[in-house]
Amino acid sequence: MRRTTAPRSATGRGPGRLLAALAALFSLAFTGAALPQSAAAAPERAGGTSPAAGPDAQVPAGVTAGIAVFDRQTGGFTEQLNAGAQFRSASIVKLLLALDFLWNRGPDYAVPAADRTRLSAMLRSSDDGAAGHYWSTYGGSAIVHRMTARLGLTDTAPPPAGREGYWGYTAMSARDTVRVYRYLLDTAPAPVRDLVMGHLRQSTRCASDAFDQHFGIAAAFDRPWAVKQGWSGRYAAGTCGPAGASPAPADGPGPGAPAAADVDLARPALHTTGTVGAGDRSIVAVFTLHPDGTSYGRAFTDLGRLTRSLDVPGGTAPSGTWYGTWGSGVNVRSEPFIADNSTTRLPAGVEVLVGCQRKGQVVSVPPYTNDWWAYLPQYGGYVSNIYISHPDDRLPDVPLCGG
Incomplete structure (x- = not known):
């Protein structure tokens, strides 16, 4: 029975x-x-979020968020909340690593086969080994200084003193991330735009470190979308892949990591950025920090609820019921x-x-x-x-x- x-x-x-x-x-x-x-x-079940902070954004209790949603059709923002606040970027800085490598590649923008493989892994599956290669080979913090000047970024800064080797500690804001995507879509040479955005449109569910990276934008909206995600902190396993796959810990400060004056290096971070809708109608950047001890599934869920609450022109919610x-x-x-x-x-x-x-x-x-x-x-x-x-x-x- x-x-x-x-x-x-x-x-x-x-x-x-x-x-x-x-x-x-x-x-x-x-x-x-x-x-x-x-x-x-x-x-x-779906719901239970705090009152709106901004036009539509529903920020879950205990979550610190920086949000910017830009409508490329109207040329204006539909959402801004702490848009200039600096967060440790985690893997969002990989956009800058890719653009710096591709800068001034010549009229044909020829990319060696080995770098095509690295760029694909770094942009689609957030591969940290590829990011480490570009960071160490092309100057580390100098990459951030170059890209800040080239793109007119105002809230982006290299990792703090003593942590120069930690590319994920590069500080970025939601509004600077919008500027990066606007450059990619509106100004970058076509080969650069097509290479970077093409990889972001083919984001893999399982990242190279076996964390599930289809949160935020990738879960809140039907395709077409393109995403670059970021996670950092001492999460419990963000398990992805068939049974037997073991995720590596998300990167985070080790014991005795120095505190930054303006950028929190300690709390678990989860970020979703990219474009939504036909013709990349909207650019979305959501940076979040979560209370100490937050599980990956909880942060994944809270970021999802927040992203679904936003006014994103061109975005279509998927059919179904959230449980x-x-x-x-x-x-x-x-x-x-x-x-x-x-x-x-x-x-x-x-x-x-x-x-x-x-x-x-x-x-x-x-x-x-x-x-x-x-x-x-x-x-x-x-x-x-x-x-x-x-x-x-x-x-x-x-x-x-x-x-």
């Missing part, structure tokens, strides 16, 4: 908590996921059954877009049992409804797949 799924918070009550914890150890090999540590591990999830290393599978069919895994506790649902293999994670599966269009696969933060087996506001 199948037991109806109970509310996820039931795992934190009475003796059932011990049973669930023991069962989780048994079920991990079967499902690829563990039960939440407590009821608090399951994020609330929280729980569990660590939850597998997304190509079909609604458990086999050698894991395509990727979800960051722990992340909010996901559910497009439809269907019945499939019964999954049991005592005290829960469920044979309904949710299709996640942005991941191209299914997760058992047992890992969706909702008390019912079947989600009430989600259609049947193919129905």
